Amino acid sequence: MTDVSMASPLPAWLSLTAEGVTVTLVHKANFNGVVLDKLTMRAPSVKDVMGAKAAGGGDYEKMELNMFCSLLEATEAELLSLKYKDYKRLSVGYFRLVEEDDM
Template identity: 45%
Template sequence: MEQLTVTLEYPAPFDGVLRDRLSLRAPKVRDMRSAAKQAPQDIEERELILFGLLAEVSPKELEGLHFTDYRRLQEGYFRLVSPSTAANPVAVPTDETARPRAALPALGD
């Protein structure tokens, strides 16, 4: 998957325009590196920077989202970076108690 659109429950302003959806493109290595360089010690800021790059909006504007909408962005991001089970079968834990993932596991662990 190269891109997906996240519908916001609470429309928010981006570049002065009230929007009810954001599109995220799939991240590239350069996006991950750029976010890591801009916020080397702050995983939350790094995630905001990465999502801003992928949605082509300001990280500061993302901070104004309702948390439920931010969680939708996180879920969308995970869909973009998850391997397709049809093309690449991988055992995925189905245990509901599995540790929640950070959006930037490779950078934060």
């Protein structure tokens, strides 16, 4: 699990709205045949969370990977091809998206 402080300001590479989060990548990535320098992840629904948990079968990393695939409309292979730093940025963006700021 990524430790994210909600009190800290957003990093320059992260843009957050109620609808989703956009992450600027350090390394360009190929998604669906398009080379991108930013990825936009939509906000998850309860159904997304339940589906990712079921697909993960108790394995947190697999659950997270399934969740990100769904929210990015990406394949597992595309996500696994990301540099680790960019994957960590997606994780930070996801947790900023789903956690309450005032808790």
